[in-house]
Amino acid sequence: MRGESVVVVGAGQAGCQVAVSLREQGHRGPITLIGDEAQKPYQRPPLTKAYLAGETDLAGLVLRQDSYYEDHGIKLVTGERVLGVDRSARVAVLGCARTIGYDHLVFATGARPRPLPIPGAEHVLNLRSVADADVLRQRLDGQVGLDVVVIGGGFIGLELAAVVRKLRHEVTVVETQPQVMQRAVTPETARQLVNRHRSEGVQVLTGRGVAAVREGLVELTDGTVLVADLVVAGIGVLPNTEVAQRSGLATDNGIVVDAHLRTVDQRVHAVGDCARFASTLTGGLTRLESVQNATDQATCVAGAILGSAEPYTALPWFWSDQYDVKLQIAGLTEGHDRAVTVGDPAEGRFSVFCFRGDKLVGVEAYNKPIDFIMARRVLEGGNTLTPEIVARPGFDLRGSLQRAA
Template sequence: MSSDTGSENGPDLAQGVPLESFGTTGLLAGHVGDDTVMIARVGDEFLAVDAACTHYHGPLSEGLIVGDTVRCPWHHACFNLRTGEAVRAPALSPVSCWSTAIRGDKVFVLHKLAPAAGSVSVPAGAPQKIVIVGAGAAGFAAAERLRRLGYAGSLTMLSDDDAAPVDRPNLSKDYLAGGAPEEWVWLRDDAFYADQRIDLRLKANAVRLDIAAREVELADGSRVPYDRLLLATGAEAIRLPIPGMDLPHVYTLRSLADSRAIIARAASARRVVVIGASFIGLEVAASLRTRGLEVHVVAPERRPMERVLGPEMGDFVRQLHEEHGVVFHLENTVDAIDVQRVSLKAGGSVEADLVVAGVGVRPRLTLAEQAGLAINRGVVVDACLQTSVPGIFAAGDIARWPDPHSGADIRVEHWVVAQRQGQTAAMNLIGGHEKFDAVPFFWSQHYDVPINYVGHAESWDELLIEGSIAARDCVLRYKRAGRVIAAASIYRDVDSLRAEVEMERDSP
């Protein structure tokens, strides 16, 4: 930032900025009074919106313009620069738009505009009753978008959880580390569901689908009728079949209740053993190290995350955690757990008064299987996320969809993918034909190091590394048959966004 801007918040955009201020990015942040605002140059137009992403307040001016949208550098949320609409998750709320004017050789931001009216009209034949089974990322995003689209029919969300929808990534990151208060984890407050006429039913365990009658049967024997149905039952944490897994100091992490319980136990614990060097396992390790616990990680692989990120990034992740005091026991597994220690297959044991198993999840397919939906290591859906039974859709961790970028049918367990699938399903539940073609994206946080990942590479035959992994300034491109199918990055946010756009444009 230049020294002549007159404010630590950038230039006063109400006083105008020279047209030549816009560099190659076409983005410039500043302020109007106490509001932080960003101007985006789109062709010969200058469009102004709030400067902060509504997800985690990422700086949109450091993002990427694509058409008449801007993408957030942190977690790839996308906003329409003309309407402010949150076009893609993980952002769900819009940014405000501001009017602009060109006077001489300067562009001025004038005033905040009223929110734009919705541009989508709900078809006349839209269903009267929509039921969503599940209140995780996909289920909530579907319900939220349905109301944003203008759907006015009956909308019911059935959740077997006792808590309203939460921002699950926070449960293993900032909230678990003690850096985020609990009020931050709620996707919306209680008033939202009443205001939007969303019938959110907690502790409502769906046990059977009656496809002929178009009803969902609950554990208490009651039935909920539907015209269209979205299955978003998500996944459940795997519990290892080893002695001691049911002891009270042994946890998995999937829900807010799980995270609360781990935090409560951590208050009096001294040493934790994390079973598994997965993303969630190592995020738990980082969070509990931040809380001051001694942390040991037991995992069967040679390097953490090597299967997903490759050996070079795996070595970096291990070194990063070791620099923060984590002790690894790799190429090893846990044989048994007792009240004071875990026994290792390779011999010996590690004392522990807290154990967290982060060894993966399995999709919750029981409802779909019992209803006779097509299953293939997930619920089989078409490009519009409809299952083998017309009128029933599936989204999130359970859905296996035809991915246009890899050319394969895939199922992934990423928060942003689930949200975006929920948004696509919402459109199709009311009669749309929107294909799900988003490039998969996720992020992982380890202390002060974020790792962003776009695409999907179950295997690759070439790995290109740009920059320096050790210097935490890099982008890795995973290629198969000459095509980039995934990219991972550390502090190369715009490169990550560009990789996403390139993959969108390079479908086979």
């Protein structure tokens, strides 16, 4: 197994980490990493923050220096798209009918921005790639006071709004749900994020959508018309599953894989944003979009290719930086039925403990990094916290764990 060939389709965070982990775990066979962007593998999270703000350049985003791939025998193919996979012949098909053979293939094809199904969508920018960020930087650079409308109040939309506001432009965020980040955070955390944005002068409009975009105008579903020099959408992503589907693999909001991240073809895996995996945490199929998930799944798949029988069980965690707010989330809070807030939200430092029944399933730490660190330990280890314990006056997570030890 250590001498077999591996082809990785997709050169983002997950794909690059598969190649790196294979070498770190002792794989000696050929590794080919194929990406459809011209750039070497790079980090995406800084695109909405430091890169857009001009605080770093492309060199500051790369995951590995150029010499790394050559030094570790990883064949990096950029600017090429895999058009199909012939699983019976074990070959990946590129343009001009070129093929690359494999013993194992890993889909790390990521995701693309969800299209905006409205008139005038061609006037709307997205922010997913370096190329997208470069276009947006060019439009914002050297000017102040532009009217910018951000469609979508999720992670990407709010991070983008914070940076654009710091660049001294007028910003309006439009969110169709009654709460920003509705599927990701509790109402208390969402309320404090909105308050922080409004304190910076951002207009946040919830419970209404965008009906149409005209040149210089955005029409909302309630009849409101916004002036807009620039419109950017951050309404989520769709997993890139087309090649896997054409190769006969099951797809359902992602490439369907088991707890070992394998498809029905034991020699084909999927990782990262494109993978819908059998989660040991939720008991069902789950697809996650985070750097942690991408890197941990990549490490797991490298081990599987080399013969490990360990399933993917890593605890999910997420983060978002907006102004001086660092929001860190440990676990999966979706579907919780009780939340206990510890600390004073008005002071800008608090944590929300989310329970399903009496079981702690996740913690949102708002400018409380120590709670985030401790919450990960609790969720990864023996989780004995109950809503009643957390709700006691003066409860402190670190102190509670120290006493328990």
